[in-house]
Amino acid sequence: MKRFLLAALTASALSSPTLAQRTPPPPPATVAPEVERLRDAALNDTVAWDIVEGLTTEVGQRLAGTEAEARARAWSVARLTALGFKNVRIEPYRMPVWERGAESAEILAPFPQKLTLAALGNSGATPAGGLTGEVAVFPSMAAFQSAPDDAIRGKIVYIGNAMPRTQDGSGYGAYGTARFTGPALAARRGAVAIVIRSIGTDHHRFPHTGTTNFPEGVKPIPAAALSVPDAEQLERIASRGQPVRMKLVLTPRMVGTRESGNVIAEVPGSDPSAGIVLVGGHLDSWDLGTGAIDDASGIAITAAAAKRIMDAGQPRRTIRVVWFGAEEVGGMGGEAYAKAHAGERHATASESDFGADRVWRFEVNLPTTAKLVADRLQTALAPLGITRGSGLGGDGTDIGPTIKLGTAGIDLNQSGWDYFDSHHTPDDVLDRVDPAALRQNVAAWTAMLAVVANAPEAIGPVTPR
């Protein structure tokens, strides 16, 4: 009786165009029972949580190029070795290092009060005693860009722009320009400093840091992000119509060239000619939180999945897990990796660097010879609630340089809905990771690796996206 009712309901649902759109398409391919078994077992994974908990607890923040990142590398080698990976090693490189100093902001007039902010990576410094100036308030990048130079020269520029929440995180690119290029533009136009509204979607009093860039020849000015409530407070204060005077203390500095490195571990495959399946995330973090979602989760998810494949027996392709260094401050780890390994054949590259919320979509950039691989991925991932997107896979700062060489890409996209609430803030700590969602990620990556590492098809180079 129940089965009859269900069948009737299904038929009825399919007869409605609206509901039919929501009905997943039939599986385009069958997958081996072993893939399903590995995927479903991964829903009980504890390895990923232990990595996230361990790294964030026993190392904490690990800003690229600092002794904390070096401690993180040592921790990683020990952990990856203990997990049974082969060829565990550090591949070092050198990089310029920027370190945060003191930071505070204060409205001096018309309504004296302190504001919460954090310097942006590569920010210039104020004098130790601070810098005082009038604030030129621009509600958006467009307003800033269209303002005359004399509204900017000698001022502390403020740029507000409220980043919207999106599923795919696409707001970051669009609204992040205030951080990426605003400070250099303000410096060029004679501003003495710049504070931006944090590139974030929350309404809590956490500033969102992140790098900005001053091109060669542009002298860095002090540049910082106000928390969203503080940015809106500054706008409210300015809306009263009186000139706003602010005192800024920001004393970051470039401390010179230091060592950073990528940590690499492998599950050797039986067929070296089939190419490497590269997976990973980044080991470094911003200095304000402990980098739990950015990106302890990513390295944990990919390593936990690779270990599950390793424990199930030798795969056809070598799985290489790379915990990249120095992603946050410019992607030096990804560049160093691509340079060092350009001569090796990579089948695919995939990175997890978008938190630990549930994977909702996958996208590929695979050669036509490997079309069935994508179809099997669709079948294998569907029970986890993951659908196939129409974009091209291969996204990410760390795999970017390897992807550019023509490597095929497979992306497992986490939901970005809440990601920018705590991204780059002091609040990116273990409390932000949902263990159940983390396990769904491990299951998705395990299924992906089970399909891709053992695919009988050739997975050759592609036209880069």
Next chain:
Amino acid sequence: MKRFLLAALTASALSSPTLAQRTPPPPPATVAPEVERLRDAALNDTVAWDIVEGLTTEVGQRLAGTEAEARARAWSVARLTALGFKNVRIEPYRMPVWERGAESAEILAPFPQKLTLAALGNSGATPAGGLTGEVAVFPSMAAFQSAPDDAIRGKIVYIGNAMPRTQDGSGYGAYGTARFTGPALAARRGAVAIVIRSIGTDHHRFPHTGTTNFPEGVKPIPAAALSVPDAEQLERIASRGQPVRMKLVLTPRMVGTRESGNVIAEVPGSDPSAGIVLVGGHLDSWDLGTGAIDDASGIAITAAAAKRIMDAGQPRRTIRVVWFGAEEVGGMGGEAYAKAHAGERHATASESDFGADRVWRFEVNLPTTAKLVADRLQTALAPLGITRGSGLGGDGTDIGPTIKLGTAGIDLNQSGWDYFDSHHTPDDVLDRVDPAALRQNVAAWTAMLAVVANAPEAIGPVTPR
């Protein structure tokens, strides 16, 4: 047809004991249409929001006894006068003032990292260069209290206790003891400093400050609250089994005796012999946020309601709005008020100092002669979703000393479910106030004042709760 169905459903609901319990009791009394009109009009109030927005924007934090609190008093006199209140005045008093200094915490071993914390009010200071010690970790007050002295002497004591979320906020009293008395107990037993898990229900990286007390003869030690994630991080680190060494820098100081004051405004009544209806909240705030929920909302709600009664015509009883000073740091404003006005007849006293979430319950302590007043309150408040509680009204630090003199009390209880997420944190800012919930509060207080200020019954003294 619809009416018939509704009637049938109601009858059916009443016939079920479970549902019957959820059906509000019939109104115990009728209220004047004017009360209902005033109450419903207040659901469109803008005055309360303007006060919260104005005070938090144009003054910001206003720690008791500081120049910021003095600016807040000047702001309040101007605003209350502009709103049309009579006898607007400041009643000053003097009080000892504690001010925050630098504050930082760092785990030195086994896993070096910074922790986020805030000094507790009345905390002692470390040397300017900081204090280093081994941490004695106690997961609860009970564990701390039962520990031998030599586990405490010379140590930095940590006390964890996870405050549960409750509707009525009752967890604060039970779990707040770690803050109220933990530091003095630790000092007595030879601890060099103490850090507690914040008395809060959130999992964000905001420390919750608040006063602690060192009795006469106990030398204050440095005392601070770690944010909940930092407290759990410390417990995780300690759980690894190695000794934990911490460096603390806390440089608060007592700056001497300063002026504070209560701001008073009135709606004069037609019958001075009927007693004063006292309402209000506190003007001072902690120094970390801008005190939007604690307690700009309370002063805004009570003043907005009083203004609505004033604008509707002269009430029988004088409504006195008091924006108390120095509540957070020891209730000096409430004490000063009770002392100065002990000779006046108060009909009732009520304060709003529990945020701006929806009022869900009211409780009274009224003389038997005024039983019908409570019944009319029940009728008037029911449409706002407010039910009558069985406890005794008259709760609150500011009205406490006046209540002790035998004044009747009426409480309108806000939901405490989320209150301790941001209570006493840097995140207590305008973003925490929901305008719709704030308006429901104004409607509740307007209805209460409409009933009580015009009640024909005598409202005389009561046995204090």
